[in-house]
Amino acid sequence: MGKTITEKIFAAHLRDTPSAGNAILDIDVVMCHEITTPIAINDLMERGMDRVFNADRIKAVIDHVTPAKDSKTALQGKIIREWAHRHKIKDFFDIGANGVCHAIFPEKGFIRPGNTVIMGDSHTCTHGAFGAFSAGIGTTDLEVGILKGVCSFRTPETIKITINGTLPDGVFAKDIILSIIKRLTVKGATDKIMEFSGPVVDKMDMAARMTMCNMAIEAGATCGVCLPDMVTVDFLWPFIKDDYASREEAAADFKKWHSDPDADYAEELTFEVSSLSPQVTYGYKPDEVKDIAEMSGTAVDQVYIGSCTNGRIEDLRVAASILKGRKIAAGVRGIVSPATPKTYSMALEEGLIKIFMEAGFCVTNPTCGACLGMSNGVLAEGEVCASTTNRNFNGRMGKGGMVHLMSPLSAAAAAIKGVINDPREL
Amino acid sequence: MKEFGGACVLLDRSDINTDEIIPAKYLTENSKLALKPYILEDLKLNGFNPKTSLEGARVIVTRQNFGCGSSREHAVWVFEVNNINVVIAESFARIFRQNTFNCGMLAIELPKEDIEAIFAIEAKEIKVDLKGQEITALGNGKHRAAFTLNPFDQELVMAGGWLPYADQKY
Numbered sequence: 001m002g003k004t005i006t007e008k009i010f011a012a013h014l015r016d017t018p019s020a021g022n023a024i025l026d027i028d029v030v031m032c033h034e035i036t037t038p039i040a041i042n043d044l045m046e047r048g049m050d051r052v053f054n055a056d057r058i059k060a061v062i063d064h065v066t067p068a069k070d071s072k073t074a075l076q077g078k079i080i081r082e083w084a085h086r087h088k089i090k091d092f093f094d095i096g097a098n099g100v101c102h103a104i105f106p107e108k109g110f111i112r113p114g115n116t117v118i119m120g121d122s123h124t125c126t127h128g129a130f131g132a133f134s135a136g137i138g139t140t141d142l143e144v145g146i147l148k149g150v151c152s153f154r155t156p157e158t159i160k161i162t163i164n165g166t167l168p169d170g171v172f173a174k175d176i177i178l179s180i181i182k183r184l185t186v187k188g189a190t191d192k193i194m195e196f197s198g199p200v201v202d203k204m205d206m207a208a209r210m211t212m213c214n215m216a217i218e219a220g221a222t223c224g225v226c227l228p229d230m231v232t233v234d235f236l237w238p239f240i241k242d243d244y245a246s247r248e249e250a251a252a253d254f255k256k257w258h259s260d261p262d263a264d265y266a267e268e269l270t271f272e273v274s275s276l277s278p279q280v281t282y283g284y285k286p287d288e289v290k291d292i293a294e295m296s297g298t299a300v301d302q303v304y305i306g307s308c309t310n311g312r313i314e315d316l317r318v319a320a321s322i323l324k325g326r327k328i329a330a331g332v333r334g335i336v337s338p339a340t341p342k343t344y345s346m347a348l349e350e351g352l353i354k355i356f357m358e359a360g361f362c363v364t365n366p367t368c369g370a371c372l373g374m375s376n377g378v379l380a381e382g383e384v385c386a387s388t389t390n391r392n393f394n395g396r397m398g399k400g401g402m403v404h405l406m407s408p409l410s411a412a413a414a415a416i417k418g419v420i421n422d423p424r425e426l
Numbered sequence: 427m428k429e430f431g432g433a434c435v436l437l438d439r440s441d442i443n444t445d446e447i448i449p450a451k452y453l454t455e456n457s458k459l460a461l462k463p464y465i466l467e468d469l470k471l472n473g474f475n476p477k478t479s480l481e482g483a484r485v486i487v488t489r490q491n492f493g494c495g496s497s498r499e500h501a502v503w504v505f506e507v508n509n510i511n512v513v514i515a516e517s518f519a520r521i522f523r524q525n526t527f528n529c530g531m532l533a534i535e536l537p538k539e540d541i542e543a544i545f546a547i548e549a550k551e552i553k554v555d556l557k558g559q560e561i562t563a564l565g566n567g568k569h570r571a572a573f574t575l576n577p578f579d580q581e582l583v584m585a586g587g588w589l590p591y592a593d594q595k596y
Binding site for chain 2: 015016018019020021022024035036038039042043047049064065070072073075076079119120121122124136137138139140141143144147148150152154186187190191220222285372373374391393394395396399
């Protein structure tokens with residue numbers, strides 16, 4: 001019997017099998033941010049266990065609320081900052097160099113095919129885009145990860161998702177993943193891996209693959225994963241060029257992680273995207289998804305472009321493409337948060353920031369802020385936001401607020417018209 | 427190991443998410459105890475009032491996919507600091523379930539029929555027999571249900587959580 005990519009990664013990292021179906025894995029990369037890590041640090045200190053298993057394999061960032069908005073968030077930053085300095089964690093990104101964790105860590109080349117990655121953040125599944133096993137975990141798992149470099153998982157089954165066809169103009173990875181979550185429901189992939197493949201995924205750039213894998217958790221999945229190929233190699237090349245004689249050699253090496261043709265899947269689903277329309281959520285669950293035409297005319301108070309789902313340069317380019325020479329509708333607040341300093345710099349150089357500003361957008365520093373209603377764009381009761389983020393839970397962006405998830409193009413179109421509309425008609 | 431069982435509260439909805447259990451704005455707290463007043467603050471459910479409905483509760487009974495969404499362990503701690511250390515559901519989101527066992531608490535999965543029966547008798551109390559892997563719900567009648575704990579999860583509960591377990595073993 002062949003193995004899936006995830007089974008191969010599990011086999012290569014297996015430390016222990018405490019009972020049938022449970023695996024203790026050695027972890028390659030433990031990532032930390034200032035919301036879930038400070039309590040772990042405090043607890044380890046109280047227990048007299050303030051140690052790290054390997055400072056080079058721990059990556060840390062302040063991203064959720066930055067700059068600090070009040071004394072409590074300032075303290076969270078202080079705790080993780082002092083901890084990073086105390087343990088000589090060199091890959092620590094603080095203000096001026098910080099960005100949204102699931103955008104900045106891939107940008108730095110920290111995640112490689114075949115890696116195991118954990119973070120106290122549910123959207124850690126993003127990094128499966130590189131052919132890694134990457135999972136969100138809680139603070140206790142994080143503590144053990146920091147201390148011992150191991151984490152426990154139930155041996156996951158895999159849902160193979162083949163995406164066929166040709167993606168139409170105006171339709172993006174975000175629309176595909178929303179349509180997949182709609183079919184699977186918010187619990188359809190619980191305890192499972194979503195393995196994305198097929199001609200549409202083969203053609204996707206890493207940003208699009210990250211958008212897909214990022215939202216795997218919204219169907220309950222442990223991780224989304226794409227098979228590492230030449231697209232992966234090209235993205236990682238600056239970081240791996242000394243390890244391989246050529247890009248072809250790297251791509252051939254990455255193939256060792258590919259799922260075998262006779263691998264066993266829990267389920268195999270096929271999606272045909274040639275006639276897919278832009279998608280949008282309508283309720284308080286990410287599986288409550290409709291064609292955007294069905295929501296056309298819904299008024300919005302705020303438009304948010306950013307987050308670990310859709311705050312990358314590719315997303316900003318798409319949004320700017322229809323904002324150029326246009327103004328956002330009167331009464332609509334537009335907010336764009338480039339996900340990393342590099343994204344921000346590129347957007348400046350490419351003239352995108354000017355386009356956003358001339359259209360009437362507020363451009364914030366890189367931060368998660370508004371996505372989870374912590375800062376930089378919290379909604380008031382009864383307000384509606386067209387958002388490129390990943391969760392539309394009740395109260396997510398502010399108590400009593402409503403969030404409609406969509407692609408950056410659809411969000412930009414909503415900003416221009418002041419109502420949700422099909423961006424292909426603009 | 428903790429003591430399990432006691433008065434229960436029934437939350438009759440699937441997909442109760444972590445933002446409903448503890449909204450993100452409280453994630454700036456640096457102690458578990460500080461979360462205490464905010465339990466289930468954003469949960470909108472007929473007849474449920476987070477300020478009064480949970481008085482004396484030790485056990486939560488609910489439907490499918492409880493704890494979906496964020497990885498925040500705050501969603502487990504907020505129960506812990508309110509003296510609730512058992513959640514019984516038809517199914518859980520993976521991270522919430524793991525966080526619960528990692529804290530030495532119980533996330534018990536029961537078949538739909540048993541959950542239906544517990545709701546049907548409007549259970550007021552749940553007795554938990556961890557050794558015998560059985561719960562007894564008491565309300566307008568009595569319902570007993572067997573449950574199965576993964577042996578590893580059971581070890582975590584016995585050890586008082588993943589940190590003491592892992593510290594000793596790895």
